[in-house]
Amino acid sequence: MGLLVVGSIALDSVVTPFDKVENALGGSSTYITISASYFSAPIHLIGVIGSDFPEEHIKLFEKHEIDLGGLQIVQGGSTFRWGGKYHYDLNMRDTLFTQLNVFENFNPVIPENLRNSSFVLLGNIDPALQLKVLDQMKNPKFVVCDTMNLWIETKKTDLLKVLGRVDVLVINDSEARLLANEPNLIKSANSIMKLGPKYLIIKKGEHGALLFGNDTIFSAPAYPLQDIFDPTGAGDSFVGGFTGYLHKSRELDFESLKRAVIYGSTMASFCVEKFSTGGIEDLTWLKIHDRFIEFHELSRFADE
């Protein structure tokens, strides 16, 4: 059975120190599904757009064989829009505007034929909506969840309910410290694991990622990029590659999750090399695998 992805679809206006774009394709489920599409199929996208959503973006999803049966199109409505500006060091960004538009009243309805999807990927949206999705699913085999500081701060009760029902939580380091209210990252991870998830991934941007399992830790390196063009979507591309790889392999042991983290890191590294989805639109399996091997070379050493 398929991989069901729920999240936002947006038109992003992004300014970086190098260039800018307006109304470019964005949103968590956009990056997630395109990234996952290189690994597995079928991928079912649950989301909402307005009738202003450009046809070329629909064509891009179709080119990647993403099933749009669960995509709601609100006639006369406007698609969710987000504007952001990155600072010189690219780790800092300001949100310039957020226009929720049709996303404001988004009610994720899972089509009957998709309720037995084996994999569920809850992109970074309101945990109340993530719960609604889980309530409609029939015993999924593997649930991956992304979230952010906004929901930790404003929707903690709902978020904690979600965490009790997921296999993997994916967050960044500052979110982990916030969620656990603890400055030490390893202690934070141990305390978050007690909230429910079997596995925890902490993304650390230019410092790689940590995967926590039952008394086990894996440290993944970051790809040494000299030019980061646009960080938007890196985290979503990561979780898309991570989950797509596992959906393909069907192996869910720690060793497989380690490789999935590297494939996720690989997709994130491609994502930031261009604006919008430009970095992950035209990849090939060979390119992806070559970079996976580069990651292996980067962190390998002999234990004598």
Added chain:
Amino acid sequence: MGLLVVGSIALDSVVTPFDKVENALGGSSTYITISASYFSAPIHLIGVIGSDFPEEHIKLFEKHEIDLGGLQIVQGGSTFRWGGKYHYDLNMRDTLFTQLNVFENFNPVIPENLRNSSFVLLGNIDPALQLKVLDQMKNPKFVVCDTMNLWIETKKTDLLKVLGRVDVLVINDSEARLLANEPNLIKSANSIMKLGPKYLIIKKGEHGALLFGNDTIFSAPAYPLQDIFDPTGAGDSFVGGFTGYLHKSRELDFESLKRAVIYGSTMASFCVEKFSTGGIEDLTWLKIHDRFIEFHELSRFADE
């Protein structure tokens, strides 16, 4: 031939959120020589102390079979003293006081019989003194150099002269960005490599370390410590373990340098577990090797 180490020897007063010590053994060459002593011999310490230096610390050096033939003892003088206070997150510290005392007029004189040492480790001291040491050496095979933001900001001309004569430069990430005047760490590394060193190590604290060679990068993980007791001396313990391992193995190819970075990280991880030199005083080769293997387990994944 031996490993010659030059650096500071100090009595440190350190306050952390957990505890405090006064006049504890410290200084860059103290941590370096004790750390290196688990890997190789002979290790020759070049430094200066006052006649107030406690006999028990001399005994500790002797227990680790560190040659003190190059140690100057200034009769009636006071040993270099440093006081620091760490903040709650331990990545931030304030210097409370610095009393250079006998270190103020330190003139590193290398005894004639040590001038043909094959390995030279220049601990973090004024680059003018590092140059003085290099000028006395007879064609050393391998030179490792540590430095800090103070020297990058105030003694850049001398520092650049040193960099033209070393095999490995070891600095932390903020120092690398400062030295290269560039926010991207990979670009910083490439530009620093052009200043002379064959290899560059960038320490990233809780995020591990990067080793740069000729068009090659190795990313070393950090040991996942839940309790960091006192970060003082971690960088010195790192460079001591790194250089000590290479001095023992005598292999200076990139694969050996990778393992040396892991042994350096291993020693740093032990160092921060206790105050002063407490974390590295009573180790065994078995304990060190076990942690090296833990590092390997932490970052290993199959390339399928």
